[in-house]
Amino acid sequence: MMDGVPGMVGRRLMQLLPVMIVATFVVFSLVYLMPGDPAVMIAGDYATAERIAEIRHIYGFDRPMLVQYFAWVGSVLQGDLGHSLFSNEAVLRLILARLPHTILLVIYALLLGAVIGIPLGILAATRQGTALDKIITSVASLGVAVPNFWLGIILVTLFSLGYRWFPATGAVSVFEKPLEALYYATLPAIALSTGVVAVLARQVRSALLEVLGSQYIRTLRAKGLSSSSILWKHGLRNVAATMLTIAGLQVNRLFSSAVIIEAVFAIPGVGNLISYSALNKDFPVVQGVALVLVLVVILTNLLVDVLNATFDPRVAAST
Amino acid sequence: MTDTNMTVMTESSAAPATRPALPPPTRFRFWAWLWSDKRALISLAYLSVLVLAAIFAPLLAPYPPNEQNLMDLLMPPSAEHWLGTDDLGRDTLSRLMYGSYNALYAAGLAVGIGVAIGVPLGVFIGFVGGWIDELGSRIIDGVLAFPPLVLAVAVTGALGIGLTNAMIAVGFAFAPVLARTMRAQTLVVKNALYVEAATGFGASRLHLILRHILPNAIQPVIVEITLMLAVALLAEAGLSFLSLGVQPPESSWGGMLARAYHYVEVAPAQMYAPGFAILFTALAFNTLGESIRVLLDPTIKRR
Numbered sequence: 097m098m099d100g101v102p103g104m105v106g107r108r109l110m111q112l113l114p115v116m117i118v119a120t121f122v123v124f125s126l127v128y129l130m131p132g133d134p135a136v137m138i139a140g141d142y143a144t145a146e147r148i149a150e151i152r153h154i155y156g157f158d159r160p161m162l163v164q165y166f167a168w169v170g171s172v173l174q175g176d177l178g179h180s181l182f183s184n185e186a187v188l189r190l191i192l193a194r195l196p197h198t199i200l201l202v203i204y205a206l207l208l209g210a211v212i213g214i215p216l217g218i219l220a221a222t223r224q225g226t227a228l229d230k231i232i233t234s235v236a237s238l239g240v241a242v243p244n245f246w247l248g249i250i251l252v253t254l255f256s257l258g259y260r261w262f263p264a265t266g267a268v269s270v271f272e273k274p275l276e277a278l279y280y281a282t283l284p285a286i287a288l289s290t291g292v293v294a295v296l297a298r299q300v301r302s303a304l305l306e307v308l309g310s311q312y313i314r315t316l317r318a319k320g321l322s323s324s325s326i327l328w329k330h331g332l333r334n335v336a337a338t339m340l341t342i343a344g345l346q347v348n349r350l351f352s353s354a355v356i357i358e359a360v361f362a363i364p365g366v367g368n369l370i371s372y373s374a375l376n377k378d379f380p381v382v383q384g385v386a387l388v389l390v391l392v393v394i395l396t397n398l399l400v401d402v403l404n405a406t407f408d409p410r411v412a413a414s415t
Numbered sequence: 416m417t418d419t420n421m422t423v424m425t426e427s428s429a430a431p432a433t434r435p436a437l438p439p440p441t442r443f444r445f446w447a448w449l450w451s452d453k454r455a456l457i458s459l460a461y462l463s464v465l466v467l468a469a470i471f472a473p474l475l476a477p478y479p480p481n482e483q484n485l486m487d488l489l490m491p492p493s494a495e496h497w498l499g500t501d502d503l504g505r506d507t508l509s510r511l512m513y514g515s516y517n518a519l520y521a522a523g524l525a526v527g528i529g530v531a532i533g534v535p536l537g538v539f540i541g542f543v544g545g546w547i548d549e550l551g552s553r554i555i556d557g558v559l560a561f562p563p564l565v566l567a568v569a570v571t572g573a574l575g576i577g578l579t580n581a582m583i584a585v586g587f588a589f590a591p592v593l594a595r596t597m598r599a600q601t602l603v604v605k606n607a608l609y610v611e612a613a614t615g616f617g618a619s620r621l622h623l624i625l626r627h628i629l630p631n632a633i634q635p636v637i638v639e640i641t642l643m644l645a646v647a648l649l650a651e652a653g654l655s656f657l658s659l660g661v662q663p664p665e666s667s668w669g670g671m672l673a674r675a676y677h678y679v680e681v682a683p684a685q686m687y688a689p690g691f692a693i694l695f696t697a698l699a700f701n702t703l704g705e706s707i708r709v710l711l712d713p714t715i716k717r718r
Binding site for chain 1: 553554556557558560561562563564565566568569570571572573574575576645649652653656657658659669672675676679680683686689690693694697698701702
């Protein structure tokens, strides 16, 4: 058995395999949730009999379900996610053209959330019980309850239509004009980040309180170490893994919220693509986006595990 | 949006180990508890008012929710229309009240479906154990890997657009979260001494599950359910905002926001009422959930 980080990555990949099989099976079997004959549903209201037969053949509805699943996985592995029922464009190409917008938004929101949420959590923990602590925890409660898209609308009203500091809608390719892309993504990223800010602030606060209350910190205090050196050298180092794990879990919900935020800001990302395609019954595209996003989330969690293991050899040994 | 979801998951994974299954203490005095926990009191009072507004909307609403008045489009709040009117001249307060029915129905339906699938599944795989548990747990992990709203949009797209289908979809996304908690709880309770004792006395499996395991494992799930109501509410608002949920002309808070956003430059005031309705209701469910958590497990301090 291999040791250290590479061995751990290998073991995690083996653990992820069943997760991926289940996730792909869920995406595949979405078609079977359709009421009635899925081929008729996909073909739409005015489809001809030939079109229905064609779709039945494309999806392979005439074969047993497991055979279809493996055939589908086979073509997915070759990068073939089918074609849009409307534009006839390749689904993978549609998705890849839009994915960078969504990923930029999610990373931006995650960073904003970390930069704001972690210091708030530290502040609240080090000033436990004070008015500041109470304000921070209350704001965190608001942060998880506020509808992101409503916050987005308010930000647009204030800062785009009101002060005209930011563009109201749209997005710029991050590869062509990176700075302008960031500028366009700022308001949506702020709207998206509230949940991350709130969760990180809360969790960092409670994790730090736990560490600071522990036996060995008390020993350090008794030995005369200053509060700030205890906090920075010992307290934060021990909550770093917690922060990283929680940030990783947030990626999942950021992609969720991005679906709606992209609609508010008219960002041509995959969130907009999936809701538009769901409305228009463009089912291959819906499946494709769900598949790509679930894979992105699974790989992100793997990345978080690798980072945790790199920072802390104990993690690598235990997983 | 689904954040509470996440918090619940991280906490519940740590919680079970420390919870010994205690016999029920002296009779729970609901009113005394409510009086001692002012946040729970306020939340519950607010939610009661909301439920009443939803049920009695036909009696209480000043106007029929779909009555258009093309003379009064996008009016600011006034004596006739306390919260103004929308782009079709419909009374915002009336639509807000009718919308509260859809919001509560949606939240209840989604969480109900999550419970109906997740709780039995979790108890079953936890109780039976072995390869069934292994398989069930992998399925749970696989479904949990999806961004919940992405899964909900995809399932809604498959089932067909509309509020009920959208909430069935959200319920699907909730089920694995509840199943995971319930499984962990079942594992703890299953090995408790009193369950062993009951087995020794010859209790049947069904009796064990219904009389011993379920009542003792359900506590963290009650907290989770309350927090999920907030998540479901936000999901309904979001899906209706995207026109995947409640269909016009029926009113929903998310749908109202979508229309208000369209005319935000003409009538900016229209976007506040539905937004605050969503915010306050989600906040009330979350606060109540935290209060119940503290009530059920006094070792956790309110955060």
